[in-house]
Amino acid sequence: MDLTIELHCESDTAAIAEKLAAVIASQNLQAFKLYLSGELGAGKTTFSKYFLKALGVEEIIKSPTYTIIESYVAGDFNIDHIDLYRIEEQDLYDLGFLEDDHKIWLIEWPEKGGESLPESDLLLVLERNESLSMQLLPKSESGQQAVLALDI
Numbered sequence: 739m740d741l742t743i744e745l746h747c748e749s750d751t752a753a754i755a756e757k758l759a760a761v762i763a764s765q766n767l768q769a770f771k772l773y774l775s776g777e778l779g780a781g782k783t784t785f786s787k788y789f790l791k792a793l794g795v796e797e798i799i800k801s802p803t804y805t806i807i808e809s810y811v812a813g814d815f816n817i818d819h820i821d822l823y824r825i826e827e828q829d830l831y832d833l834g835f836l837e838d839d840h841k842i843w844l845i846e847w848p849e850k851g852g853e854s855l856p857e858s859d860l861l862l863v864l865e866r867n868e869s870l871s872m873q874l875l876p877k878s879e880s881g882q883q884a885v886l887a888l889d890i
Contacts, residue, residue, distance in 0.1 A: 781864050859876070
């Protein structure tokens, strides 16, 4: 079930991020691939920060734009927040995260990973026109269950 949501302000983005984090925590999805796609300034990092805080990350959440990967631990969850904007597909294997897929992957710019990046469980597509919209596109059974549990 694909779902499209209109986001009228930042608090709408926060609410969806928090609900999704709550679903992932309640279903104990310790290996979940969440990919965020959208143009520059569409809100991928904003969503990511609210999502990580809602999962229980207590430290300062930094954008992985320059570091490429920021890793966090929140309770039983290990999370890699990854920004592939400056990465070429052939460089993906040098990053090392592909070897450990028993984590939550929160990946911005997944299209840069091409065919080398495994399919996501859930793809979020953020589009900014007159307003901001978010498409939630489940790509696996766990992604489908997460979207259904959002109850939106």
